[in-house]
């Protein structure tokens with residue numbers, strides 16, 4: 001699976017927006033999707049996200065992630081459809097278990113739930129693929145007053161994903177080169193074939209975490225009076241986008257209540 | 258300018274029967290260029306870790322004796338163990354023996370900026386300092402690359418550049434060129450030499466590549482099983498080929514040639530008054546050979 | 551031994567290009583063949599593409615375009631686990647593979663995957679341990695070894711598979727002089743027994759002493775493919791690819807103009823040659839001196 005959660009520098013107009021704007025965008029989409037309960041508006045919201053992905057030239061990555069998400073969404077919908085208690089019963093697969101019946105409202109609820117999940121994940125993927133980690137840290141620190149250390153550690157965790165994936169690839173290669181077959185047999189055998197990958201990975205990651213702390217502090221991490229290389233200020237476009245986003249959230253709240 | 262005094266330093270890693278360093282005494286003057294060498298396991302990294310504060314700030318174990326940082330503060334000398342790691346970063350820059358483990362940023366230029374930001378460098382100066390450090394290490398073209406996609410040697414260069422950009426008074430480097438190509442090794446060593454000569458930066462470097470470092474350094478320290486087996490200016494130290502052989506350290510080819518010429522009977526013993534100085538470079542070895550023809 | 555007498559090369563690389571998803575073109579069209587029983591050094595500056603190239607020989611990387619044939623078969627069509635029966639690969643970082651709690655089991659991992667069991671397995675593992683001088687650590691936790699020792703353990707775990715081809719990515723980096731010599735001696739011995747050895751290195755002295763053929767890679771292209779001695783004669787090409795002559799070779803070349811030759815390529819041989827020359831010269835001079843009444847008269 002190739003779900004990309006790395007920053008993809010394409011230099012699109014979306015990339016040029018301030019990190020704060022894009023963070024607010026992701027949070028606004030989250031809020032709005034929570035407020036919407038009908039499948040149609042959620043679907044519209046979802047398609048507009050895909051539109052933005054195209055504008056940001058990250059469609060390929062987002063679509064491949066969406067493909068992966070579809071399965072999860074399907075299960076989520078199915079679960080809701082079968083366990084949603086209210087509404088007119090359309091169909092009961094096991095008559096002796098009335099709890100397991102399918103209702104009209106259940107179908108709508110299930111589909112909405114799945115769409116909502118897709119919308120939220122997609123909006124955060126959009127945020128991550130179009131915003132460098134460093135800009136996120138800076139906007140968290142500067143505008144949302146998150147202490148630098150926490151913001152940095154949080155983002156460092158994110159930054160380790162590519163390194164981690166690279167590590168997984170290398171360890172996999174090293175074991176395959178010793179004739180290890182990762183594809184073997186049934187589920188239990190499969191689980192066992194993972195050990196040669198998982199164990200070195202855990203050991204390397206633990207080691208790495210220790211060394212990171214050392215590498216950071218010996219370069220002055222934690223000293224007072226930190227300065228920032230390349231701080232970006234939100235521009236006029238950012239202000240406009242933020243205002244539009246906040247109005248959209250307000251509208252959604254008004255519509256709902 | 259701060260200097261370093263090591264007094265009776267003994268260190269054991271946890272659960273280890275024998276100490277990794279045993280009663281080491283060493284004074285390193287401000288502005289000195291000093292090379293530490295020895296077989297693997299001799300204690301080079303351990304000694305460097307005691308100097309840059311990794312021991313005891315990050316590495317547990319039993320530490321006896323002291324490492325003093327002289328004239329670092331107006332109040333005189335302080336033990337390294339009493340200065341916090343980030344504070345030490347104002348004086349000492351460290352390159353570790355594992356370049357991958359010390360990269361903390363996703364993009365190369367951010368990695369170089371990281372230390373500058375921490376130590377409160379004026380952002381207006383950062384671009385120049387980043388560009389200079391990258392150029393010194395021959396990686397200007399990698400400035401915007403993702404650190405996770407670099408080759409082994411490229412990562413090592415980034416790690417060195419990140420520390421050079423900080424312009425510390427003392428540089429402690431643990432086998433910084435182990436994965437570098439000859440060109441990169443030469444470039445990095447040249448930068449160290451210039452920092453040392455032109456800016457009086459103290460250089461403490463653990464290396465196997467004695468041949469390349471001998472012409473650049475003031476002093477060579479040979480470690481054997483946690484003790485100092487031999488130390489002095491390279492030409493003096495190279496008088497003792499049998500100690501090199503015993504410790505499993507390669508004597509550089511130019512010095513080996515001089516010893517071989519003595520063996521062949523065309524040079525007087527190297528410690529006699531009319532013997533020529535031991536050559537350190539190919540150039541010197543060539544000149545010496547020419548004189549015999 | 552693997553050297554099949556089919557006349558076809560063991561490894562054949564045709565117009566190989568490799569493009570990393572996020573890093574651009576790492577190999578820009580490489581063609582070469584490798585015969586069974588060769589001992590080859592791969593050299594080039596950092597980022598030249600050495601690791602990328604050699605990972606194609608056992609299918610760890612697949613060509614973006616072009617083909618790599620192993621014993622006539624397309625590596626892109628075979629699983630790595632199967633290619634591993636013929637080609638062993640020792641990674642630069644030993645921690646990417648070590649995961650057992652006992653060194654013996656770590657070394658036995660590869661041979662077990664090949665189906666070896668019982669006495670045969672034990673023999674294989676023990677002789678690999680002996681080759682890398684780690685017999686004393688047989689039942690210890692490999693995590694407790696020094697990095698140099700772990701690196702030799704990683705080497706042993708590939709040796710124990712007795713593959714026809716063994717590829718090593720910078721096997722001597724981070725090792726001291728003695729350990730490097732020890733590792734190279736092992737490789738030389740394997741080569742003598744018929745294994746094909748391919749090693750990546752930045753150490754030109756190792757190349758000079760141990761390789762029969764050098765591949766110089768620069769910017770994703772194969773620039774020079776020759777025996778070390780010939781490579782060292784092309785100093786220009788060497789330096790422009792980020793490499794340097796080893797000191798002994800440089801000295802030898804500069805002294806060649808004065809009739810000094812080192813047959814063995816060592817400093818000692820150079821010194822002997824200098825001594826011979828200088829005694830000839832002294833003999834001649836003293837002859838002159840005797841005939842014409844002292845050095846002063848010569849001038």
Ligand SMILES: Nc1ncnc2c1ncn2[C@@H]1O[C@H](COP(=O)(O)OP(=O)(O)OP(=O)(O)O)[C@@H](O)[C@H]1O
Nearest residue numbers: 406408409410570573576596597598599600601602
């Ligand atoms: N996983 C990767 N993703 C993207 N680019 C990569 C990746 N691995 C290597 N590269 C790039 O491909 C080129 C060749 O890399 P390779 O690792 O083959 O170099 P190398 O010759 O082995 O160098 P070194 O001597 O430093 O180990 C380099 O420019 C490198 O940055």
Ligand SMILES: Nc1ncnc2c1ncn2[C@@H]1O[C@H](COP(=O)(O)OP(=O)(O)O)[C@@H](O)[C@H]1O
Nearest residue numbers: 270273277296297298299300301302303304696
């Ligand atoms: N983190 C550690 N834990 C336990 N023992 C260690 C550790 N690091 C080094 N040692 C041991 O200390 C000794 C000196 O090692 P080191 O300083 O790394 O030597 P060098 O750098 O010269 O190769 C060796 O015996 C080594 O095994």
Ligand SMILES: [Mg+2]
Nearest residue numbers: 301302354431
């Ligand atoms: Mg060390």
Ligand SMILES: [Mg+2]
Nearest residue numbers: 408409600601
């Ligand atoms: Mg490499």
